[in-house]
Amino acid sequence: MSGVNIPMPREHLERIVRQVVRQRLSSGPTIGAPTVPYTPNLVVNVSARHMHVRPDHLRKLFGPDAELTVFRWLYQPGEFASEQTVTVFGPRKRMIERVRILGPARDYSQIEISFTDAIALGIDAPVRPSGQIEGTPGCIVVGPAGVVELPCGVIRAGRHVHMSTADAECYGFHDKQYVRLHVESSCPMTFDRVLCRVDPRFLLEAHVDTDEGNACDLVNATGVALLA
Amino acid sequence: MSGVNIPMPREHLERIVRQVVRQRLSSGPTIGAPTVPYTPNLVVNVSARHMHVRPDHLRKLFGPDAELTVFRWLYQPGEFASEQTVTVFGPRKRMIERVRILGPARDYSQIEISFTDAIALGIDAPVRPSGQIEGTPGCIVVGPAGVVELPCGVIRAGRHVHMSTADAECYGFHDKQYVRLHVESSCPMTFDRVLCRVDPRFLLEAHVDTDEGNACDLVNATGVALLA
Numbered sequence: 001m002s003g004v005n006i007p008m009p010r011e012h013l014e015r016i017v018r019q020v021v022r023q024r025l026s027s028g029p030t031i032g033a034p035t036v037p038y039t040p041n042l043v044v045n046v047s048a049r050h051m052h053v054r055p056d057h058l059r060k061l062f063g064p065d066a067e068l069t070v071f072r073w074l075y076q077p078g079e080f081a082s083e084q085t086v087t088v089f090g091p092r093k094r095m096i097e098r099v100r101i102l103g104p105a106r107d108y109s110q111i112e113i114s115f116t117d118a119i120a121l122g123i124d125a126p127v128r129p130s131g132q133i134e135g136t137p138g139c140i141v142v143g144p145a146g147v148v149e150l151p152c153g154v155i156r157a158g159r160h161v162h163m164s165t166a167d168a169e170c171y172g173f174h175d176k177q178y179v180r181l182h183v184e185s186s187c188p189m190t191f192d193r194v195l196c197r198v199d200p201r202f203l204l205e206a207h208v209d210t211d212e213g214n215a216c217d218l219v220n221a222t223g224v225a226l227l228a
Numbered sequence: 229m230s231g232v233n234i235p236m237p238r239e240h241l242e243r244i245v246r247q248v249v250r251q252r253l254s255s256g257p258t259i260g261a262p263t264v265p266y267t268p269n270l271v272v273n274v275s276a277r278h279m280h281v282r283p284d285h286l287r288k289l290f291g292p293d294a295e296l297t298v299f300r301w302l303y304q305p306g307e308f309a310s311e312q313t314v315t316v317f318g319p320r321k322r323m324i325e326r327v328r329i330l331g332p333a334r335d336y337s338q339i340e341i342s343f344t345d346a347i348a349l350g351i352d353a354p355v356r357p358s359g360q361i362e363g364t365p366g367c368i369v370v371g372p373a374g375v376v377e378l379p380c381g382v383i384r385a386g387r388h389v390h391m392s393t394a395d396a397e398c399y400g401f402h403d404k405q406y407v408r409l410h411v412e413s414s415c416p417m418t419f420d421r422v423l424c425r426v427d428p429r430f431l432l433e434a435h436v437d438t439d440e441g442n443a444c445d446l447v448n449a450t451g452v453a454l455l456a
Contacts, residue, residue: 114442115442115443115445116344116438116439116442119442126414127414127415127445156415158414158415159415182420186354186355186386186421187355187384187386187387187419187421187440188420188421189417189418189419189420189443190417190418190420191415191417192410192416192417192418193415193416209443210344211344211439211442211443212415212443214342214343214344214347214439214443215343215417215437215439215440215442215443215444216443217343217355
């Protein structure tokens with residue numbers, strides 16, 4: 001990732017190290033090391049509208065030598081909001097400017113928007129897990145160096161929760177299981193269909209979109225919990 | 229209400245009559261009439277941003293002879309979206325245009341916005357039941373004939389469900405009780421703090437705001453249910 005220009009901040013690295021240590025300590029008897037019960041540390045974040053981009057699309061949008069550069073590191077290790085943004089056009093020239101690309105580049109291009117955005121763009125975006133873009137609506141993406149017409153890829157990302165294997169074991173959940181997420185606030189809410197995405201590298205983090213975050217006033221939430 | 233210019237459509241009148249008949253038929257033995265079990269007919273609607281207005285504010289905004297005129301009748305008997313709209317200004321001149329006034333006029337002025345609107349306006353609107361505006365933020369309201377500065381009254385209306393006495397009995401709910409509302413869709417959701425507002429004149433209708441409606445894709449919902 002030669003385009004990654006700013007190092008991951010110390011707190012992010014420490015978070016990842018802590019996670020690994022907690023998992024190691026709790027993964028059964030190790031000679032000389034105490035076994036500590038693993039305690040999941042659930043974080044819920046709003047995933048604002050963004051784009052994932054294929055390398056060839058990136059070059060078309062930003063020029064032949066373009067690479068994604070870090071604007072801000074995200075919670076999941078290695079993921080970042082890039083400095084690169086695009087304008088997304090729906091039918092009838094309705095558009096949303098400054099849609100940020102998340103890095104690193106992927107092997108498919110995809111635009112994740114909220115239902116509010118979808119109404120503004122005039123695109124009937126279906127709820128899909130990230131990556132499942134077959135048969136979804138397309139759009140026009142405009143960057144400083146060129147235009148890409150996506151035949152498909154505009155989705156409202158289904159709410160989901162990233163978790164490590166240790167987290168999943170602790171909850172008794174498995175990969176691709178649907179669970180519930182409760183948010184306690186002045187307008188409390190239970191999200192009833194939250195996809196578990198289990199990977200040893202993941203930190204425990206649920207993603208909801210802007211509409212969902214606003215609906216439950218997530219920024220002022222007093223508690224969050226995952227339920228079977 | 230001399231300002232009310234268009235009659236309530238036949239389907240609205242029929243809905244109200246049907247409700248009354250269903251309640252009568254189910255309210256115990258009447259000589260010669262069968263007792264039919266009362267079946268609630270739950271409707272969930274999005275309450276878009278709107279204003280309620282005091283008569284003196286209405287005159288200041290729209291002129292000394294102003295009256296609210298019907299743009300569209302709402303689901304609750306006698307309630308209507310008026311033809312009158314205003315512009316709402318938050319601090320630093322950020323504004324939302326064409327905020328519709330709902331009629332009839334009330335004895336307090338109040339602006340109900342979503343959290344998304346609140347962010348756009350830069351107003352930290354608290355979640356409140358309609359009418360409980362003490363200590364809430366104010367705003368500037370501009371109409372074609374004048375300006376009103378509201379010292380308070382900008383809220384995010386707490387989600388609630390209107391119900392008749394018969395509906396409340398049927399569910400075993402009472403006025404001011406908090407219940408839950410489940411919406412089944414591709415992104416199903418349970419609203420955990422829904423205020424019951426019981427009145428013999430009410431039709432059974434839950435109100436959520438735009439964020440909440442978008443978060444659960446209410447327009448494409450396949451089912452709704454009230455839960456204790």
